[in-house]
Amino acid sequence: xxxxxxxxxxxxxxxxxxxxxxxxxxxxxxxxxxxxxxxxxxxxxxxxxxxxxxxxxxxxxxxxxxxxxxxxxxxxxxxxxxxxxxxxxxxxxxxxxxxxxxxxxxxxxxxxxxxxxxxxxxxxxxxxxxxxxxxxxxxxxxxxxxxxxxxxxxxxxxxxxxxxxxxxxxxxxxxxxxxxxxxxxxxxxxxxxxxxxx
Amino acid sequence: xxxxxxxxxxxxxxxxxxxxxxxxxxxxxxxxxxxxxxxxxxxxxxxxxxxxxxxxxxxxxxxxxxxxxxxxxxxxxxxxxxxxxxxxxxxxxxxxxxxxxxxxxxxxxxxxxxxxxxxxxxxxxxxxxxxxxxxxxxxxxxxxxxxxxxxxxxxxxxxxxxxxxxxxxxxxxxxxxxxxxxxxxxxxxxxxxxxxxxxxxxxxxxxxxxxxxxxxxxxxxxxxxxxxxxxxxxxxxxxxxxxxxxxxxxxxxxxxxxxxxxxxxxxxxxxxxxxxxxxxxxxxxxxxxxxxxxxxxxxxxxxxxxxxxxxxxxxxxxxxxxxxxxxxxxxxxxxxxxxxxxxxxxxxxxxxxxxxxxxxxxxxxxxxxxxxxxxxxxxxxxxxxxxxxxxxxxxxxxxxxxxxxxxxxxxxxxxxxxxxxxxxxxxxxxxxxxxxxxxxxxxxxxxxxxxxxxxxxxxxxxx
Ligand code: SF4
Numbered sequence: 001x002x003x004x005x006x007x008x009x010x011x012x013x014x015x016x017x018x019x020x021x022x023x024x025x026x027x028x029x030x031x032x033x034x035x036x037x038x039x040x041x042x043x044x045x046x047x048x049x050x051x052x053x054x055x056x057x058x059x060x061x062x063x064x065x066x067x068x069x070x071x072x073x074x075x076x077x078x079x080x081x082x083x084x085x086x087x088x089x090x091x092x093x094x095x096x097x098x099x100x101x102x103x104x105x106x107x108x109x110x111x112x113x114x115x116x117x118x119x120x121x122x123x124x125x126x127x128x129x130x131x132x133x134x135x136x137x138x139x140x141x142x143x144x145x146x147x148x149x150x151x152x153x154x155x156x157x158x159x160x161x162x163x164x165x166x167x168x169x170x171x172x173x174x175x176x177x178x179x180x181x182x183x184x185x186x187x188x189x190x191x192x193x194x195x196x197x198x
Numbered sequence: 199x200x201x202x203x204x205x206x207x208x209x210x211x212x213x214x215x216x217x218x219x220x221x222x223x224x225x226x227x228x229x230x231x232x233x234x235x236x237x238x239x240x241x242x243x244x245x246x247x248x249x250x251x252x253x254x255x256x257x258x259x260x261x262x263x264x265x266x267x268x269x270x271x272x273x274x275x276x277x278x279x280x281x282x283x284x285x286x287x288x289x290x291x292x293x294x295x296x297x298x299x300x301x302x303x304x305x306x307x308x309x310x311x312x313x314x315x316x317x318x319x320x321x322x323x324x325x326x327x328x329x330x331x332x333x334x335x336x337x338x339x340x341x342x343x344x345x346x347x348x349x350x351x352x353x354x355x356x357x358x359x360x361x362x363x364x365x366x367x368x369x370x371x372x373x374x375x376x377x378x379x380x381x382x383x384x385x386x387x388x389x390x391x392x393x394x395x396x397x398x399x400x401x402x403x404x405x406x407x408x409x410x411x412x413x414x415x416x417x418x419x420x421x422x423x424x425x426x427x428x429x430x431x432x433x434x435x436x437x438x439x440x441x442x443x444x445x446x447x448x449x450x451x452x453x454x455x456x457x458x459x460x461x462x463x464x465x466x467x468x469x470x471x472x473x474x475x476x477x478x479x480x481x482x483x484x485x486x487x488x489x490x491x492x493x494x495x496x497x498x499x500x501x502x503x504x505x506x507x508x509x510x511x512x513x514x515x516x517x518x519x520x521x522x523x524x525x526x527x528x529x530x531x532x533x534x535x536x537x538x539x540x541x542x543x544x545x546x547x548x549x550x551x552x553x554x555x556x557x558x559x560x561x562x563x564x565x566x567x568x569x570x571x572x573x574x575x576x577x578x579x580x581x582x583x584x585x586x587x588x589x590x591x592x593x594x595x596x597x598x599x600x601x602x603x604x605x606x607x608x609x610x611x612x613x614x615x616x617x618x619x620x621x622x623x624x625x626x627x628x629x630x631x632x633x634x635x636x637x638x639x640x641x642x643x644x645x646x647x648x649x650x651x652x653x654x655x656x657x658x659x660x661x
Contacts (some may be wrong), residue, residue: 075391083342
C-alpha cells in the first residue's frame, strides 16, 4: 500500500446524501479480475449518459473542480461491500474523502487501500461544501500525522479521529495481512483450545 | 455482567485483543466470483498458502446466466470471472459449487440450506448480505476484498467490536404481512444509516414466530440500515431447520452442538447501546418509492411531502429519478416488470407464496414476470412440488438460480425508465440496469402486481 502523509489540494464537491457503492461503481463494471482501471467508471451513470457523453452538470466533469479530495454528503459508501468502490475512487486520483458519516464496510475498505475517510460534523460538512462550490480553487490540507484538516482560507483547523493502528498502517504503507500472518502461533493455540469448533 | 447473544459469540472468537482491535477468528468463509479474484492474487503474490482451506466454500452466483446454464456463459467477461473462480478453487483445493453443480446457488441461500450455516458461528463473505446467516444466531457480516485475502491467509480479521442494538417487534403480523414487510418497515423508521456502527439483534414475539426463511429475509436486509449485521437467537425453529442437513453435525456431535446452541441468547438484563421497539400491528404490506431502501411506505400510504432539513436535495433527486411526486399514492401505477428472486426472497417458502397466489390466475399481458430460485435445491424442490407448472400456467417464467436482476451483472436487466416491483433488497439508481426504477416489496405483493399489471391494495385478496 502506498504511504500517506500530507495531502494539500483542492476538492470536488458531491452534495448528495447516502451515495451508495452502486453509484460509485455500478455492478456491471465489477467483472475485472485485477484491482486496476476502475477509476474510468467511477460514478459512471452520473458522469456519462447512455451514449457515453459526459453529463456537464456533474461535479467530476466540471473543470472548475479538481484535486485529490472528494467532499460528499452524509452516509457515504452505503450498500454493497464491493472494495471496487474504494479502488475506483483511488484510481481516479482521490486520496481523501470527507463526509459527515461513512458506511462501515466502505470505511474499512478505504483504509485498506490508502484512501483516507475524514469524518466531520454535519455543520462543517455543509460549510465545506458551500466553500468549494463558491470558491472552487480553495485549498485544503489533510495532515494524517496531526489528524488535522486545515482550511487556509478560513485559517481554521479541525481534528479528525482515526484508529491509531490504522493510522500507523497508512503512514507506513502496512496492511493487515502481514500482521495477521505474524499471529499464526496465537491463532493455532486458539484453534486448539476452542470450547466448540465447527 | 449479563451478556448478550452477540457478546457470547464474539468473545468466543477473540484470539487476542490489542487496544481497540481484536484478532477475530472466522469459522466459515464463503466466496464467490466477483470479490475473490483479487484476493487470490494477493495471497499468491505474497506466496501465502490458504491457511484453512476446509473452512472456505465457493459458489458462482453473481454473474451467472439464468437460462441455459448447461451451455458456456455467453458474456465473455462474466465467463472469465467464473472461470477464474474455478481455476483458483482447483489450484488451492477449495470446495466449489460451480455452475451445474447440484449445490450451486446464491451464496446466502446455499449456506443455510446445506447446513453450513450454524448457530454460534462466525461467518464472513465478500458480500454485504452475509448478514443473512445471522438468522441462525451466528455473527455473520460482509467484508471487502482485502479482508477476504486476510481471512484466506489467517482465518482471522483485525477488527473492532461494533456497538449493539436490539430491535424488538412484539405482537402478531396481520394476514398478508410478511417478514419482508417487517424489515422494510423497520428500515423506513431507522433510515439507511440508522444502524451504522451497530450489530443488531432482532427480538420479540413477531420475530420469534417467523420461519427460518422469514428470519433470513429480516437479517438479510440489516445492511440496508447500515448495520454491520443482524442476528436472531437460535431456538427450536432454528434447530429443526438445521437438523439433518448435509453439513449439520450428526449423532453425538449433534447433541453436543445442541447443548451449546441452547446457551446462545441475550440474558435478561443484558444491555444494548441502543434499543427500538415496534408493534407488529402497526405493520402492513410495504413498498418503496425512492432510491434507497429506507424510502418505504405502506402500500396504501402516500409518498411523504416533507423530509428533514438538509435532505431535500437528495429526496428531490430521488423522486425525479423514480418519476414520482411528493404526496402521491403508488396505487394504480402501471408496472411492466416483476422480479421475484435474490438472497432476500428466493427460497422455497417465497416460491410457495407466489405459486399459491397465482394458481388459476394469469399475469397481466404487459408484464414480464421472472422468478429466479435462490439455488439448484430450491429449483428442484419447486419442480417436485409442481410449482413450476403453476407458474408456467400463470405466465411466470421460472429461471435457473443466481443473483440475476438483483444487481443485473448478467443479462437480466430492467430497461431504462421501466418500473420493476422486485423482491430483492436494493432500489438504488441503476441497480437493476442503467436507468431502471425499482420498487421493493414482498413476494406476495410482487405476485399480485404481476397479475394486476399495476400496484394495488392487496387487502382485497386476503379474505
Ligand atoms: S442476490 Fe443480490 S444482494 Fe444477494 S448476494 Fe446476489 S447480488 Fe448480492
